[in-house]
Amino acid sequence: MKSLNPPLLVALNKLSFQRNIPTCFVKNISGVAYTFSRHGKVTDVLKKETQSYDEKKLGPSQVLVSFLASTIGTTDLAFIRGMGKLDGSSSIKLPWVAGLEGVAEVVATGNQVKSVGVGDRIIPFGFAIGAWREHGIFSESQVVPISKSVKLEYASLASGGPCVAYRLLEDFVHLSPGDVVIQNCGTGAVGLSVAQIGKAKGLRVISVIQERGNYGPTVERLKAWGNDIVVSHRYVGTFAMRRLLEDLPPPKLALNGAGGPTATELARLLGKGGTMITYGNASRKPFSIPTGIFTTNDISLRGFSMLSWLQSKSESDVKKMLQSVTQMMENDQLKFWIERKKLEELEVALQALSRPQQERRIVLVTKKGEMYLSG
Ligand SMILES: NC(=O)c1ccc[n+]([C@@H]2O[C@H](COP(=O)([O-])OP(=O)(O)OC[C@H]3O[C@@H](n4cnc5c(N)ncnc54)[C@H](OP(=O)(O)O)[C@@H]3O)[C@@H](O)[C@H]2O)c1
Known part of the structure; x- marks a missing residue:
């Protein structure tokens, strides 16, 4: 383990405190964590506890990190409820720390760790990383270093919607500038990212x-963030919608995060040989595909799960994806409307989440994260 002698440690900690620089050198560290021992309603099952970590117990390939910020969204709540059959839910053993996405800073490393060092900003990647806590331990292979120039709040959600959107636009259909992509869940983290990544690729997004x-x-905000056309569920199945699309090439790709009747409408609007990818079922309703769409348009139906993608890919693939996504954030090509809350005041964040969320993302900031944001 890379560590410093105790007097030097004390002196450095004192110095960093005086200069308002976050302390990086630790022996023992403790902080808040939100855990659940059974699935259920968040307010019933979530427990606030203090978790302690001892740097001496860090394995040779492990890193001890302090979280700076994490996101709170409907998928986090569904995971805690044990509903929605989230991929991989069965692979976790309760009790577990809540929170699926976040950004952290490395505070100590095992003696074989090479790719990250103390003070680096990282994104832990994988299923259910337990981001609603102040500190945590990960293996070196689970963390991806990112630039400190990426806005902290954006970095906290990079491993979620933006990565899903990146894969949906990258892996299924060859898309060229001018091609049309149509999606539901346009206000979700994935949908907002699809519009912005799509715009950067020269695609037209509906x-x-x-x-x-x-x-x-x-609608105005979604248009400002990369959408060419925004319509309501009610409008998408109308004749007026067909007229609206007449001047555009027929959609090549449809992205379905909602399921239900709008998924059917997306499939109907696809051009010949088009592909629809289902990645979510926010409405919790099934959808049907009229036979005629297959016989006249020969469409393909595919599915995507980030967990399955992760299981089949290497660390370098994950790194490349996260670095592309965070690079776009750094270049101001990928942004979000953020409402900040304190991790310590999770109840307040939960109340905010129960108000209509639309395209606003709620980010939980730790005490250490606040130091960066304030200075
Ligand atoms: N396959 C994967 O690996 C993967 C990864 C991430 C997410 N997902 C799933 O994909 C879906 C979207 O993810 P996200 O991260 O973008 O979600 P999100 O940020 O939590 O947003 C939820 C989206 O679903 C919409 N929605 C909620 N209830 C709906 C309903 N009854 N009918 C139609 N739309 C509804 C919301 O619209 P409003 O804004 O109007 O409420 C919003 O656009 C979720 O079901 C999520 O679990 C799958």
């Missing part, structure tokens, strides 16, 4: 969204 209270401003 989003279908639920009609909610602030529908008008939402």
Whole structure:
């Protein structure tokens, strides 16, 4: 283990405190973690506890990190509830730490760790990383270093929606500038990322969204963030929708995160030989595909799961994807409307989440994360 002698450690810690630089040298470290021992309603099953870590117990290939920020969204709640049959849910053994995505800083490394060092900013990658906590231990292979120039709040959600969107646009259909992609869940983390990554690739993106209270401003914001056309679930199946698409090439790719009747409409709008990828079922409703769509348009139906992708790919593939996504964040090509909350005040964040969320992302910031954001 790489560690410093105790007097030097004390002196460095004192110095970093005086200069308001986050302390990087630890022996023992403890902090808040939100855990659950059984699946259920978040407010019933989530427990706030203190977890302690001893740097001396770190394995040779492990890294001890302090979380800076993490996201809180509907998928996190579904995971805690044990509903929605999230991929990989069965592979975890309760109790578990909640939180699926976050960004952290390395505070200590095992003596065989080479790819990251103390003070590096990293994204832990994998299923259910347990991001709603102040500190955690990961293996070196689970963490990807990222640039500190990436806005902290954006980095905290990079491993979720943006990575799914990146794969959906990269892996299934050869897309060229000008090609049309149509999707539902346009206000979700994946949908917002599809629009922005699509725009950077020169694609034309059409989003279908639920009609909610602030529908008008939402449409305007989604257009400002890369969508060419935004329509409601009610509109997508109408003749007017077909007229709207007449001037564009027929969609080559449809992305379905919602299921239900809009998924059927997306498939109907695909051009000949088009592909629809289902990656989610937010409506929890099945969808049907009329036989005629197959016989006249020869469409393909595919599916995507990030967990399955991860299981079949190497560390360098994961690194390449995260670095591409965070690079776009750094270049201001991929952004989100963020509402910050304190990790310590999770109840407040949960209340905020229960209000109509639309395209706003809620980010939980730790005390250490706040130091970076304030200075
Ligand atoms: N396959 C994978 O690896 C993978 C990875 C990530 C996510 N997912 C799944 O993909 C879906 C979208 O993910 P996300 O991260 O973008 O979600 P998110 O950020 O939590 O947003 C949820 C999206 O679902 C929409 N939605 C909610 N209820 C709906 C309903 N009854 N009918 C139609 N749309 C509805 C929301 O619309 P409003 O804004 O109007 O509420 C919003 O666009 C989720 O089901 C998620 O579990 C799958």
